[in-house]
Amino acid sequence: MGAAAALIMQWVKVNSSGAAKRYADLLDLSEADPLYISCAEICPWYAEVIFNRKFMIKRLIQARLDQSELPCQLVLLGSGWSPLALELIETRRARLAQIFEIDHESPAEKKKLFYEVEPLSKGLVTFIGSELGALDRLDKHGIRRDIPSIILLEGASYFLPPKTLAHMMRLFKSGQRHNYCIAEYLVPEGQVTSFRRDIPHAIFDSIAMAGGYADMTTYNRASLSALFRGEGGEPLEHFTLSDMEKQRTGETKFFPSADHGWIEILTAEL
Numbered sequence: 001m002g003a004a005a006a007l008i009m010q011w012v013k014v015n016s017s018g019a020a021k022r023y024a025d026l027l028d029l030s031e032a033d034p035l036y037i038s039c040a041e042i043c044p045w046y047a048e049v050i051f052n053r054k055f056m057i058k059r060l061i062q063a064r065l066d067q068s069e070l071p072c073q074l075v076l077l078g079s080g081w082s083p084l085a086l087e088l089i090e091t092r093r094a095r096l097a098q099i100f101e102i103d104h105e106s107p108a109e110k111k112k113l114f115y116e117v118e119p120l121s122k123g124l125v126t127f128i129g130s131e132l133g134a135l136d137r138l139d140k141h142g143i144r145r146d147i148p149s150i151i152l153l154e155g156a157s158y159f160l161p162p163k164t165l166a167h168m169m170r171l172f173k174s175g176q177r178h179n180y181c182i183a184e185y186l187v188p189e190g191q192v193t194s195f196r197r198d199i200p201h202a203i204f205d206s207i208a209m210a211g212g213y214a215d216m217t218t219y220n221r222a223s224l225s226a227l228f229r230g231e232g233g234e235p236l237e238h239f240t241l242s243d244m245e246k247q248r249t250g251e252t253k254f255f256p257s258a259d260h261g262w263i264e265i266l267t268a269e270l
Helices: 003-014 019-027 030-042 047-067 084-095 108-117 163-170 198-209 221-230 242-248
Strands: 073-076 096-103 124-131 149-153 180-186 233-239 263-269
Touching: 003 030, 003 047, 003 073, 003 198, 003 242, 019 047, 019 084, 019 108, 030 198, 047 073, 047 084, 047 180, 047 242, 047 263, 073 084, 073 198, 084 096, 084 108, 108 124, 149 163, 163 221, 180 221, 221 263, 233 242
Parallel strands: 073 096, 073 149, 096 124, 149 180
Antiparallel strands: 180 263, 233 263
């Protein structure tokens, strides 16, 4: 596991419980120790960004599962080492038809750990090793078109140019808009108030120096909505970091307004 992935998991582990906590405890996250210290020096409360987005994403998925007439497929694009699938198996097992984890890294170790901490994941979670831009036919991986899917792009959109992102949307286009996409993305620098811009800059520079991130792509609500509409989708809800913090904690201590944050979430039907 690289330093960037280990760093995210160090933050995720703080709020983990159940199978997700047992899984996180088995991971060697020491690769991220110097990076964790560096990020804490830049912004002692940066973990709030991760807490907010993880909370919001899980809430949105759970709500969609609860509203759907049929059990849904869950497709996690660029899933990395996230324990989200384990959390949803514990809380929404009956609403899940199948979970597909897609990432360019070899899924063998993660698969082994999942099966160790949560036997129900056997047969329910399918691990697919693939670059997102190289995905073509979904059916060869077992992803069905006749039942609704929930597609999550968390973090992955940071590295997907518009052409590749449009390709992903095209793959999951249903014709009936019974598929639901949650896209978390970085906003352009100009959307962030000037005194806050140094925080994401410094954090991402530190991660890049540790070999974690390459060049990143930004979107805004309008550009991402246009991509969805171009592929026959319909944008639904939009959340800033301020919105996410308000829903998670009941206040906006760290993100008092939309321009204090640098990531957002847009949902859409495809």
